[in-house]
Amino acid sequence: MKFKALLLTTAILFSSAAWAETAWAETDAELIARARGIHDRVITVDTHVDIPPNYGSEAYDPMKPGPRGQQVHIPTQIEGGLDATFLIVYVGQGELSTIGYASALSDAMIKFAAIHKVAEKMYPDKIEIAYTADDVRRINAAGKKVALIGIENGYPIGEDIDLIDLFYDYGGRYFGHTHIGHNQLGDSSMDLSRNLSEPAKPLHGGLSALGKEAVKRCNQVGIMNDISHAGKQTALDIIAASKAPVIASHSGAKGVFDHPRNLSDEELLALKKNNGVAQMVAFDTYLRAVPKDKAAASKALLEEFNIKEMSDMGKLTPDQLKAYRAKADEIELKWPKAGVKDLADHIDYTVKLIGVDHVGIASDFNGGGGIVGWNGAGETFNVTLELVKRGYTEDQIAKIWGGNLLRVMADVEKYAAKTKYNKKRGKV
Numbered sequence: 402m403k404f405k406a407l408l409l410t411t412a413i414l415f416s417s418a419a420w421a422e423t424a425w426a427e428t429d430a431e432l433i434a435r436a437r438g439i440h441d442r443v444i445t446v447d448t449h450v451d452i453p454p455n456y457g458s459e460a461y462d463p464m465k466p467g468p469r470g471q472q473v474h475i476p477t478q479i480e481g482g483l484d485a486t487f488l489i490v491y492v493g494q495g496e497l498s499t500i501g502y503a504s505a506l507s508d509a510m511i512k513f514a515a516i517h518k519v520a521e522k523m524y525p526d527k528i529e530i531a532y533t534a535d536d537v538r539r540i541n542a543a544g545k546k547v548a549l550i551g552i553e554n555g556y557p558i559g560e561d562i563d564l565i566d567l568f569y570d571y572g573g574r575y576f577g578h579t580h581i582g583h584n585q586l587g588d589s590s591m592d593l594s595r596n597l598s599e600p601a602k603p604l605h606g607g608l609s610a611l612g613k614e615a616v617k618r619c620n621q622v623g624i625m626n627d628i629s630h631a632g633k634q635t636a637l638d639i640i641a642a643s644k645a646p647v648i649a650s651h652s653g654a655k656g657v658f659d660h661p662r663n664l665s666d667e668e669l670l671a672l673k674k675n676n677g678v679a680q681m682v683a684f685d686t687y688l689r690a691v692p693k694d695k696a697a698a699s700k701a702l703l704e705e706f707n708i709k710e711m712s713d714m715g716k717l718t719p720d721q722l723k724a725y726r727a728k729a730d731e732i733e734l735k736w737p738k739a740g741v742k743d744l745a746d747h748i749d750y751t752v753k754l755i756g757v758d759h760v761g762i763a764s765d766f767n768g769g770g771g772i773v774g775w776n777g778a779g780e781t782f783n784v785t786l787e788l789v790k791r792g793y794t795e796d797q798i799a800k801i802w803g804g805n806l807l808r809v810m811a812d813v814e815k816y817a818a819k820t821k822y823n824k825k826r827g828k829v
């Protein structure tokens with residue numbers, strides 16, 4: 402026994418000495434240079450970047466870094482090495498009625514049109530829409546930025562499943578069934594009628610019968626089903642109903658921080674079994690607990706300027722906006738947001754739980770996302786640097802930064818091709 406123990410100690414001593422030597426051999430400058438090389442070689446895919454309805458207008462010209470709050474532009478993407486972004490057709494949850502659905506559909510179509518306008522009319526030599534995983538690689542190799550389209554909230558389809566076909570034809574490649582608030586497709590992780598930090602009160606108890614049809618249609622046309630924002634049971638129902646791998650486009654891990662928007666171990670393990678991917682999101686309040694005093698100060702600020710949702714910001718006069726931002730800056734200075742290390746903690750946890758083949762990254766830029774160190778496309782390298790510091794290899798970083806997502810996308814394409822559904826409707 403003694404001899405065995407001695408052998409073990411010797412082995413540990415040797416291996417730690419070898420480790421110390423390697424760590425010592427690489428200077429900070431060398432590590433940064435190595436990370437820079439990795440960052441330049443891998444394809445970086447951010448699966449969640451919101452766009453306002455005026456994307457592609459003078460107010461948000463993707464070639465001209467403009468006002469604060471706009472966190473992604475083509476020049477800052479080039480500067481920060483952010484290759485591909487899923488631009489989001491998001492519509493907020495409203496009334497479950499014919500008129501509510503019609504107005505949501507019109508809002509969704511405005512966003513689809515804005516993305517096509519930017520890529521096809523304004524800057525076709527700089528950015529191109531990818532419809533397949535192979536497109537992403539081809540466009541990136543050609544030196545252009547890659548735009549993909551994700552749908553956040555299935556609300557705009559109303560009760561017409563065929564609208565999923567239309568969304569596919571307009572380039573939609575993932576479909577998040579719910580946003581904040583339950584809808585006709587299923588229960589959300591957050592219930593609009595209650596305090597958002599409380600657990601949601603069920604409406605359907607998971608995915609509705611119509612929601613199941615939506616999952617099936619996404620599979621048939623070749624759209625990735627997305628469980629981010631869905632309630633736990635809805636998420637598990639989506640995974641169970643889907644015939645192809647599923648994604649969580651922008652969420653955190655509940656095991657690191659217990660927030661309704663984060664994924665439980667049970668959901669993460671179900672994603673692994675389904676060969677899907679969970680994209681960890683750089684969203685301050687999902688990454689770690691916000692200091693109580695900061696939460697109180699932020700709430701008071703919103704009340705002072707009568708801001709109930711993001712769109713209310715547009716109602717402020719220029720002077721009010723200036724005053725609001727000065728006060729918001731004071732709060733941020735006093736209590737800084739979560740940082741890249743917090744994001745990496747969620748990545749580490751999820752990699753340990755479900756493996757490096759099932760984890761990815763999302764920013765939620767322009768939609769409340771952004772953290773200290775990654776607060777815009779221009780700072781994207783910092784995420785890679787942190788992963789390198791934590792010991793991830795180039796192969797692992799390539800998977801996390803987009804390889805896994807592209808694998809799922811290709812699997813979803815393959816399943817759809819087998820169904821011949823698009824062929825039947827004359828769309829291949």
Ligand SMILES: [Zn+2]
Pocket residue numbers: 553630651768
């Ligand atoms: Zn979201």
